[in-house]
Amino acid sequence: MLLLMQYTLIFASVLVLVALGGCFSEHSGVINIGLEGIMVIGALGGALMMKYIPEGMAAPLVILLVILASVLLGMLFSLLLGVAAIRFKADQTLVGTALNLLGPAAAVVLVRAINTAESVDNVSSTVAYGAAKRSFIVNIGKFEFNWFMLVALLVLIASYIVLYKTRFGLRLCACGEHPQAADSVGINVYKMRYAGVLISGALGGLGGLVYITAGVSEWKFENGVAGFGFLALAVMIFGQWRPVNIGLAAILFGLFRALSNVYTGFDALVALKLPSTIYNMLPYMISLAVLVFVSGKSRAPKAEGIPYDKGAR
Amino acid sequence: MRHDSDKKEHFLRNDGVQTILASLLCIVLGLLVGYIVLLIINPGGAGEAILAIMKNFLYYPSAVAAKKYFGTTLVKASALLMCSLSVLFAYKVGLFNIGAAGQYVVGVGACLYLALAGGMPWYVCLIAAILVAALVGGLSGALKAYFNVNEVISCIMLNWIGLYCVNMLLSQVKEQSTPYTKSLSSTNKSALLPNLGLDKLFSDNEFVTLGLLLSVVMAVAVWVVLEKTKFGYELKATGLNKQAAKYCGMREKRNMILTMMISGGLAGFGAGIFYLTGIEQWMVQQTSVPAMGFNGIAAAFLGGLHPIGTVFSSYFIQHITSGGTYVDKTMYCTQISDLISAFIIYLCGFVLFFKLWLNRFLDKREEKRDREEQKGGEA
Numbered sequence: 001m002l003l004l005m006q007y008t009l010i011f012a013s014v015l016v017l018v019a020l021g022g023c024f025s026e027h028s029g030v031i032n033i034g035l036e037g038i039m040v041i042g043a044l045g046g047a048l049m050m051k052y053i054p055e056g057m058a059a060p061l062v063i064l065l066v067i068l069a070s071v072l073l074g075m076l077f078s079l080l081l082g083v084a085a086i087r088f089k090a091d092q093t094l095v096g097t098a099l100n101l102l103g104p105a106a107a108v109v110l111v112r113a114i115n116t117a118e119s120v121d122n123v124s125s126t127v128a129y130g131a132a133k134r135s136f137i138v139n140i141g142k143f144e145f146n147w148f149m150l151v152a153l154l155v156l157i158a159s160y161i162v163l164y165k166t167r168f169g170l171r172l173c174a175c176g177e178h179p180q181a182a183d184s185v186g187i188n189v190y191k192m193r194y195a196g197v198l199i200s201g202a203l204g205g206l207g208g209l210v211y212i213t214a215g216v217s218e219w220k221f222e223n224g225v226a227g228f229g230f231l232a233l234a235v236m237i238f239g240q241w242r243p244v245n246i247g248l249a250a251i252l253f254g255l256f257r258a259l260s261n262v263y264t265g266f267d268a269l270v271a272l273k274l275p276s277t278i279y280n281m282l283p284y285m286i287s288l289a290v291l292v293f294v295s296g297k298s299r300a301p302k303a304e305g306i307p308y309d310k311g312a313r
Numbered sequence: 314m315r316h317d318s319d320k321k322e323h324f325l326r327n328d329g330v331q332t333i334l335a336s337l338l339c340i341v342l343g344l345l346v347g348y349i350v351l352l353i354i355n356p357g358g359a360g361e362a363i364l365a366i367m368k369n370f371l372y373y374p375s376a377v378a379a380k381k382y383f384g385t386t387l388v389k390a391s392a393l394l395m396c397s398l399s400v401l402f403a404y405k406v407g408l409f410n411i412g413a414a415g416q417y418v419v420g421v422g423a424c425l426y427l428a429l430a431g432g433m434p435w436y437v438c439l440i441a442a443i444l445v446a447a448l449v450g451g452l453s454g455a456l457k458a459y460f461n462v463n464e465v466i467s468c469i470m471l472n473w474i475g476l477y478c479v480n481m482l483l484s485q486v487k488e489q490s491t492p493y494t495k496s497l498s499s500t501n502k503s504a505l506l507p508n509l510g511l512d513k514l515f516s517d518n519e520f521v522t523l524g525l526l527l528s529v530v531m532a533v534a535v536w537v538v539l540e541k542t543k544f545g546y547e548l549k550a551t552g553l554n555k556q557a558a559k560y561c562g563m564r565e566k567r568n569m570i571l572t573m574m575i576s577g578g579l580a581g582f583g584a585g586i587f588y589l590t591g592i593e594q595w596m597v598q599q600t601s602v603p604a605m606g607f608n609g610i611a612a613a614f615l616g617g618l619h620p621i622g623t624v625f626s627s628y629f630i631q632h633i634t635s636g637g638t639y640v641d642k643t644m645y646c647t648q649i650s651d652l653i654s655a656f657i658i659y660l661c662g663f664v665l666f667f668k669l670w671l672n673r674f675l676d677k678r679e680e681k682r683d684r685e686e687q688k689g690g691e692a
Contacts, residue, residue: 033465080659084659084662084663088662088663088666089665089666090662090663090665090666091662091665093409093465094409094610094614094658094661094662095659095662097409097411097607097610097658098655098656098658098659098661098662099659101607101611101651101654101655101658102652102655102656102658102659105648105651105652105655106652106655108646108648108651109350109354109645109646109648109649109652112646112648113354113355113645113646116643116644116645116646117355120643123642123646125646222601223600223601224601226473226600226601227469227470227472227473230466230469230470233466234466234470237463237466275481277477277478277480277481280477281473281474281477281478284470284471284473284474285470285474287466287470288456288462288467288470288471288474291456291460291462291463291466291467291470292456292460292462293460295460295461295462295463296460296461298461
């Protein structure tokens with residue numbers, strides 16, 4: 001039971017972070033389908049930082065550096081979307097999809113290059129980071145507390161405050177609802193949209209890092225992040241683009257994802273004799289079902305997906 | 314004096330020319346980026362590696378071997394062509410079918426299971442692949458039409474669900490000692506697509522079959538349906554403006570579902586003509602959907618979203634993907650081709666802007682010329 005809770009919380013943290021990233025981007029008016037790719041790049045940044053960090057460094061410093069690496073790389077990668085979608089008015093779905101392909105491909109090429117440079121026979125795309133990963137974990141009894149759970153909670157609270165209680169957040173939302181109106185009162189729509197995309201890059205990158213440190217101590221980059229970026233988008237839609245609801249939705253989805261890891265620990269579930277594949281499929285099936293119920297009356301930002309053109313009327 | 318209409322338009326104004334130019338530019342830039350990445354990884358062999366990618370089967374010195382591998386590349390390209398037609402068809406109707414990969418996978422599942430467990434002949438397997446994939450595609454369409462579910466997200470979810478289901482299904486027809494499905498040639502020869510003598514053209518490459526011809530026929534068929542029929546016109550109208558189409562008496566929900574069914578069917582067809590050649594066996598422990606569906610997106614956009622254009626772009630994408638296997642593996646990895654094609658998709662996002670910019674540039678030049686002409690007249 002404790003194990004289930006632990007996995008639920010860590011997967012929910014991933015989903016919360018990435019979904020909030022998507023939330024910021026969409027509130028500014030840019031659809032970020034590329035979260036999956038951003039996660040991979042963020043994870044890559046974090047994993048490489050953990051690999052090269054000297055042993056024996058103080059834990060808080062390790063955490064800070066690793067987070068910084070994944071956040072910065074995630075932001076940098078999201079700029080590819082930002083520039084194309086905002087400056088060049090590209091089709092956001094197309095560019096987002098390109099990011100999803102570009103992220104894993106770039107990560108595999110880079111990791112393999114590093115591995116091959118270390119030893120010619122090593123053609124795997126795996127990065128191991130067992131030593132550094134221990135800094136993130138505090139054992140409370142049998143419960144493995146991961147600092148990222150706290151980070152996710154803080155980000156959730158911060159997002160709520162930023163989006164609803166600050167001038168910046170309200171302006172950001174205005175740009176996603178009615179950019180022309182926002183522009184007419186002197187808000188720089190382009191700047192706001194860049195801000196939205198960059199925040200989504202930062203949170204997406206961080207989410208990727210949390211995902212690869214959940215439970216394992218090495219990551220094979222050929223696997224990408226197994227559709228988690230899209231699950232996060234489903235969480236965001238389920239949460240109706242509102243931070244608090246997103247938090248609750250993430251816990252629900254996290255629970256189903258966690259089941260596939262720990263279902264063998266429950267006698268009742270083992271007795272059902274379902275193949276493990278069913279549990280692997282569960283989060284995707286649930287999200288499909290959930291989408292059917294909530295998509296009808298969608299509260300999506302009105303102007304999302306439409307490139308802002310000053311001259312258009 | 315304004316331009317007279319009889320004056321011939323600058324050939325750069327032609328939309329087709331602009332599209333081709335844009336695609337060529339994407340290719341050049343994509344390869345350039347690939348080259349730079351290779352340079353960063355290891356400057357020593359970068360030139361050789363990028364040449365290997367571009368040369369692909371020409372890597373073999375003997376003409377016979379080269380011809381044989383040319384055939385193999387063509388077979389793979391034909392499956393890719395179907396996936397890109399699938400993406401293209403949906404996109405023309407305003408839907409982004411990122412699920413081509415998943416529909417392809419269920420197509421594989423259907424045709425291989427019927428061939429290996431059911432002992433069915435190839436045409437039954439092929440039709441089954443098309444139908445099952447069309448159903449999965451149609452599901453996304455129905456979810457979008459009736460429940461307003463974003464088709465991109467539902468497609469991705471179905472990709473994963475499809476992959477797990479197919480892995481489960483095909484585990485029943487896998488070989489004892491390996492994670493691969495049994496081979497068609499040893500289990501059920503009647504499920505292999507007929508060669509029609511095409512294999513002779515490619516140094517007895519037995520994988521070159523009827524499928525190759527069918528895929529090109531399909532490309533033409535898609536073009537005819539979209540551009541020359543009332544049905545295609547209705548679909549496109551629905552994509553442009555759902556409400557307007559409804560107002561005109563079109564059944565917009567039905568059109569949306571039909572579009573996704575056709576789109577899915579095309580992907581399933583691709584799966585059939587690829588796996589029923591026996592060229593590859595399915596690995597039942599696969600943890601991600603095959604790249605074919607995603608490369609289809611690249612090919613569709615690189616081909617300027619024109620069915621005939623995709624014939625060439627699919628070949629190109631497959632050419633460099635296959636070429637990636639010939640790079641020196643002590644320095645680089647084969648995924649460098651994936652990186653290049655992913656970057657090409659990214660660049661395709663800029664095509665619209667490129668055309669806008671080109672037109673503006675031409676406008677400016679014409680304006681300047683007009684002004685000079687006027688001056689000359691006054692003097």
